Amino acid sequence: MxxxxxxxxxxxxxxxxxxxxxKNKRQTQMRIISSSLWFIFGVLFILRYTSGEENFYLWSGLFIALGHATVLIIQLLFRTTxxxxxxxxxxxxxxxxxxxxxxxxxxxxxxxxxxxxxxxxxxxxxxxxxxxxxxxx
Known part of the structure; x- marks a missing residue:
């Protein structure tokens, strides 16, 4: 060996x-936790838009949520530790x-x-x- x-x-x-x-496992766990929190933050922005606020909340919320959903999908489906x-x-x-x-x-x-x-x-x-x-x- x-x-x-x-x-x-x-x-x-x-x-x-x-x-x-x-340290790949720990880095991956931190990436998943971080992306999950950012995804929730993006969804909250979208929900804030639905209460009649500006378009800024919709577009920034979509950008944040979709970007971090992509990171989560790639990490969970296509990577291993x-x-x-x-x-x-x-x-x-x-x-x-x-x-x-x-x-x-x-x-x-x-x-x-x-x-x-x-x-x-x-x-x-x-x-x-x-x-x-x-x-x-």
């Missing part, structure tokens, strides 16, 4: 699985960059995505694992 150290955790490559220890993933479940592994952030993505066969942040120091080791990975049927 090979273990790679992250800034706030580790990734371990076993023979048939990947073990991930990071699992710490143990079997190689047989993985469809694709890749390293991506957005801005100054480099992250390791595992696309699973059930269409969910597991993203591991802050992998700047271990990109070469991850590329080695990606090049030897072959998806199992």
């Amino acid at each position: 090979e273990t790679l150290t992250l800034k706030d955790g580790s990734i371990s490559f076993d023979q048939d699985r990947i073990l991930i220890q990071d 699992r710490g143990e993933i079997q190689f047989s479940e993985i469809e694709k592994m890749s390293i991506k960059e957005k801005g100054n952030n480099t992250f390791f993505e595992l696309k699973l066969k059930n269409r969910k995505l597991r993203r591991i942040n802050q992998v700047e120091g271990i990109v070469e080791e991850l590329n080695r694992h990606i090049s030897t990975f072959t998806p199992l049927p």
